Amino acid sequence: MKHKILIIEDEKRLLRILKLVLEDNGYQVKTARDGQQGIDVWTQWSPDVVMTDLQMKPVGGMAVLKFGRLNFPKIPLIILTAFGSIETAVTAMKTGAFDFLSKPVDHKQLLEIIEQALVTNKKEPKSLEDLIGSSAQMEQIKKDIILFASTSSSVLINGESGTGKEIAARAIHEASERQKGPFIKINCAAIPKELIESELFGHIKGAFTGAFKDRKGAFRQADKGVLFLDEIGDLPIELQAKLLHAVEEKTVMPVGANNPIPVSVKILSATNLNLETMINESNFRADLYYRLNTVSLHMPALRNKSEDIGKLTLFFIKKFCQEFKKPVLNITDNAMQALESHSWPGNVRQLKNVMERTALTCTQDTITCDHLPENIKAAEPQPISQNIETNDLDMATQEQNLMIAALERCGWNQSNASKELGITRSALRYRLQKYGIKK
Numbered sequence: 001m002k003h004k005i006l007i008i009e010d011e012k013r014l015l016r017i018l019k020l021v022l023e024d025n026g027y028q029v030k031t032a033r034d035g036q037q038g039i040d041v042w043t044q045w046s047p048d049v050v051m052t053d054l055q056m057k058p059v060g061g062m063a064v065l066k067f068g069r070l071n072f073p074k075i076p077l078i079i080l081t082a083f084g085s086i087e088t089a090v091t092a093m094k095t096g097a098f099d100f101l102s103k104p105v106d107h108k109q110l111l112e113i114i115e116q117a118l119v120t121n122k123k124e125p126k127s128l129e130d131l132i133g134s135s136a137q138m139e140q141i142k143k144d145i146i147l148f149a150s151t152s153s154s155v156l157i158n159g160e161s162g163t164g165k166e167i168a169a170r171a172i173h174e175a176s177e178r179q180k181g182p183f184i185k186i187n188c189a190a191i192p193k194e195l196i197e198s199e200l201f202g203h204i205k206g207a208f209t210g211a212f213k214d215r216k217g218a219f220r221q222a223d224k225g226v227l228f229l230d231e232i233g234d235l236p237i238e239l240q241a242k243l244l245h246a247v248e249e250k251t252v253m254p255v256g257a258n259n260p261i262p263v264s265v266k267i268l269s270a271t272n273l274n275l276e277t278m279i280n281e282s283n284f285r286a287d288l289y290y291r292l293n294t295v296s297l298h299m300p301a302l303r304n305k306s307e308d309i310g311k312l313t314l315f316f317i318k319k320f321c322q323e324f325k326k327p328v329l330n331i332t333d334n335a336m337q338a339l340e341s342h343s344w345p346g347n348v349r350q351l352k353n354v355m356e357r358t359a360l361t362c363t364q365d366t367i368t369c370d371h372l373p374e375n376i377k378a379a380e381p382q383p384i385s386q387n388i389e390t391n392d393l394d395m396a397t398q399e400q401n402l403m404i405a406a407l408e409r410c411g412w413n414q415s416n417a418s419k420e421l422g423i424t425r426s427a428l429r430y431r432l433q434k435y436g437i438k439k
């Protein structure tokens with residue numbers, strides 16, 4: 001794919017030469033003769049890099065720069081400056097230009113700068129735009145996502161419920177060269193035990209009662225793409241050996257078939273259980289664990305990256321106000337402080353749900369503490385906010401602690417507790433049953 005370069009310059013001769021040099025080096029080029037024309041082409045054509053002169057009439061390069069920063073902040077813009085106007089170029093750099101080139105333009109330098117600009121442009125792929133947060137942990141996670149996306153290795157993602165395991169898996173898919181292939185998700189906890197094999201590997205017609213026609217199964221559906229095995233800790237032990245075989249041999253055997261079928265799939269899996277503990281208790285196969293966990297990604301609990309709460313809150317307010325077709329609401333410092341000091345047992349999902357409800361119900365133009373749910377506006381440190389997340393604390397135990405704490409606070413009302421945890425009532429019921437928790 002050819003990269004697209006937009007050049008905005010009023011000197012006809014220079015414009016022609018720059019276009020020739022760049023086209024000669026494999027770029028696709030469009031030109032404009034002043035700022036306004038340039039802005040129009042930019043909007044319609046989506047170039048990868050923009051170069052602009054500063055002194056042009058009627059609309060100059062600074063207007064282009066401001067337009068770009070506001071509307072296309074990720075697109076690098078290079079300033080072309082006449083001899084003697086370096087100062088203006090420096091001002092432009094401070095306003096966010098990528099670099100400047102002085103005239104007469106040195107062709108070798110031109111090509112080098114364009115190349116550098118394209119590399120910078122690639123740094124933050126689109127897939128990461130959905131992952132909000134700039135805490136040190138999130139910055140590291142974004143780097144890991146890019147790294148893990150570039151290999152064929154399997155990735156195991158762990159973290160409490162609602163921390164963003166699925167959104168991270170989707171980001172790995174989108175950042176990888178398999179992005180054009182499918183992303184298929186299987187929730188191992190939600191499928192009845194007897195159906196999982198056929199869900200994963202497919203079956204042939206007549207393989208068992210009710211198998212009226214052939215079924216492809218998730219592995220083959222995900223061919224040339226990504227298979228996301230959610231809640232992998234809930235995969236029945238009987239099926240773990242079959243999964244291991246499929247992952248190692250890169251083939252699947254549909255139920256009732258005699259011949260294995262080759263597949264090319266990148267496996268991502270997620271769990272909030274501690275698989276190592278499960279291995280010790282013989283509930284999870286160690287060989288499968290090592291195969292799935294070639295590399296691992298830990299999604300931290302929200303209370304352990306509370307510096308991201310502000311950004312996430314503003315992001316969700318904007319998102320929901322736009323969805324509800326309302327002007328974007330402001331939020332007071334006090335309300336933000338209450339959100340920042342809450343323990344968020346249901347993590348980002350819970351914050352998202354609270355902001356959705358608040359955006360819907362707030363009838364003023366500013367969110368204050370009064371608009372927040374009772375338990376949050378109290379801003380009292382919850383017992384849970386004591387850092388119970390440590391690497392060696394079993395995640396299943398943590399999950400149980402969180403559920404019990406939420407239930408206690410809500411007088412064991414499951415509906416209210418599930419709201420506080422940010423999960424559905426049936427999900428809470430399922431988990432209570434799973435751990436045998438009763439009042």
Ligand SMILES: Nc1ncnc2c1ncn2[C@@H]1O[C@H](COP(=O)(O)OP(=O)(O)OP(=O)(O)O)[C@@H](O)[C@H]1O
Nearest residue numbers: 130131132133160161162163164165166167348349
């Ligand atoms: N960093 C983030 N930026 C924006 N949205 C986020 C972020 N992390 C999580 N979310 C949102 O929070 C919700 C929960 O995230 P997700 O489903 O990925 O969590 P999970 O870890 O898979 O939870 P569970 O264990 O319950 O399946 C989603 O709506 C997701 O979009």
Ligand SMILES: [Mg+2]
Nearest residue numbers: 165166230270
């Ligand atoms: Mg999930």
